[in-house]
Amino acid sequence: MAAQSAVLSTERRLGEKSVNIKLSALIDGYEKPVVIENVFYELDPSWFPLNHIVQPFSMILNNQFQKVRVNQIELKIKVLDTRKTAYIEAIKVDKKQVKPGDTLQVDVRIKPFTGESFYQTVLMQIPEDTLPGSTLNVTACDATYGQALNMGRSAGKFLPTNFEQLLHYVENMERNNNLMVRVLLPKKGVTYKGEGFPSLPTSMLSIMSISNQSGIGPLFDEVISRVPTAYVLNGNQSIPVSVK
Known part of the structure; x- marks a missing residue:
């Protein structure tokens, strides 16, 4: 080329x-x-x-x-001709217990290759339909780890089944300078061939959840925020938060 x-x-x-x-x-x-x-x-x-x-x-x-x-x-x-990299050192949240509809403040400590550490603050909105008693997983990560989470958390969701899905997948691959903050929310339902089914009848949900074919997996919802930075980022940090 x-x-x-x-x-x-x-x-x-x-x-x-x-x-x-x-x-x-x-x-x-x-x-x-x-x-x-x-x-x-x-x-x-x-x-x-x-x-x-x-x-x-x-x-x-x-x-x-x-x-x-x-x-x-x-x-x-x-x-x-310069090195613009940084490492995700740690994260902290302003509260360890949240209620549905709350705003969670996530402070991510970032360490540039040459320079002092600084905090990037990201505000995450907890959905109103979040189940009380559940535990949320809050993660700050780089693009490589984020892409792995995309592929691992919802079977088939990131495997295109038509041309439009393929275009969306390619255009939305994670960028290396984005700081990703993700809140994982377990949901009732399944994914099948790249699509989510959150409102299946209980009988159908039971059948599909024990299916012996590929492309079927548990359904998760996520609140994801991507913050562009001036650095190619590396690293990941997680912390659990309970819902009261």
Whole structure:
């Protein structure tokens, strides 16, 4: 790829670097372009993170749902000869017990590579239908851990079953500079083939919950906040909060 060759020639002159990549593609039949964007930090000059943008786009081109014709592609790359990374050190909450409808203040301590630690405050709204007596899991994490949680917490929810779901999945992959704060809420229901079913009759819920086929799993709801930062983040911290 011409873009990769051009940037590789640049990165040979750089050591550690921060890279911002944005790919926009106009697909035939769609008014709005597909946009894939992320920021990376890389110490080894022999490898370039452009592949992490190209691979998701290849999922669209080689999808199993329909043929794709791309009318236009725009690729923007910004390379900085500096290290902009930070580690998620700790989190604290303003209360260990919440009521449905409460606002929970989460303070995340972040430590830049060279610099003093600071707190990022995130306010999380607890849903009105949260069950009293349940325990919520509050997590602050980076993109890699967040993506793993996405795949592990709801079977099939992040496995596209049509082209529109695939586009949404690719465009909403977690960005490395986003601080994610997540409140996990256990719910009554199941996921099946990427869709959530929270209002099934008890008899149907019992049958599906013991199913021996793939694509079925427990249903969770989550309140998720994403806060853009100036750093490529690493790390995760969690704390339980009870509902009274």
